[in-house]
Amino acid sequence: MTMRGPTPSSRICGACAMRCSVLIVNWRTSELLRELLLSLRRHPASGGQEIIVVDNASDDFDEAAFRREFPEVHFLPQRENLGFAAGNNLALRHSTGEHLVLLNPDTQVTEGALDTLLDFLDHHPSAAIAAPQLVFPDGTVQDSCRSFPWPMSILFTAMRLHIMFPRSRLLGAYRMTWFDHRHTRQVDQPMATCWAVRRSVVEQIGLFDEDFPILFNDVDFCWRVRQAGWEIWFVSEARVLHVGGAGTKKGGAAMFAESHRGLVRFYRKNLRGRTPAIAIALASLVSWLNCVGRTLSARRAAAR
CATH class of the missing domain: 3.90.550.10 (Spore Coat Polysaccharide Biosynthesis Protein SpsA; Chain A)
Structure with missing residues (x-):
């Protein structure tokens, strides 16, 4: 650090x-x-x-x-x-x-x-x-406003459960979809x-x-x-x-990778030993897949 x-x-x-x-x-x-x-x-x-x-x-x-x-x-x-x-x-x-x-x-x-x-x-x-x-x-x-990115909250968000159940304080925890x-x-x-x-x-x-x-x-x-x-x-x-x-949009697709790296760094620094390693691994994998998907979508859009 x-x-x-x-x-x-x-x-x-x-x-x-x-x-x-x-x-x-x-x-x-x-x-x-x-x-x-x-x-x-x-x-x-x-x-x-x-x-x-x-x-x-x-x-x-x-x-x-x-x-x-x-x-x-x-x-x-x-x-x-x-x-x-x-x-x-x-x-x-x-x-x-x-x-x-x-x-x-x-x-x-x-x-x-x-x-x-x-x-x-x-x-x-x-x-x-x-x-x-x-x-x-x-x-x-x-x-x-967001809650801290606990692995289960990230998994729920990746599964779009916060959209299906926006009033749930559990499934919508990370994005705080229940809060107006x-x-x-x-x-x-x-x-x-x-x-x-x-x-x-x-x-x-x-x-x-x-x-x-x-x-x-x-x-x-x-x-x-x-x-x-x-x-x-x-x-x-x-x-x-x-x-x-306005600023991050100018960074383009590189910001998706930076977001993934930031999440993984946060887990390694702050959550190691506080939450099960398998949960951190799954959330990190989901974050990486999301990064790849968004990067490919951005490149396809730019090629049109």
């Missing part, structure tokens, strides 16, 4: 200057990034915010233009694609806020969303992460599209594990948060617009 670099505590004193640091990792979604930055300008967090953008060598990122339009933003352009985990870790090491807000570049914050999440952390001392309700551009609420995302509740792993994170938690458990460069680093982080005794909350009162998959 690699979690490179110092934890944020090595940089930060006890009294932080800003209420929150907004951390954004951009890869080839610069038009959407601009819209996000404009929304942060319209709806800033009270108590002060700093914005840090790591650009992962995007071919559509005009650094000079962004610096002219957004002088309040700290840009960290990279010469290579660091990935999601390392990109966020870089931003974390440069942050100074009391709390941390991770945002994907294909999001836009709405009025009061940041304050709702930050207030939730302030009023719930056991909460490590507060995640908002994600809304597609057409107003549809996105199903953004209109109520505030504790969850295992909300999508890292938007998180408000308590800085002291990062100081306690460490940064994102860079052995999960693109996918499943958020799942691993949530697992470590829960293992350390903290709570993770989905806060429906906070709403954030989410285009959805």
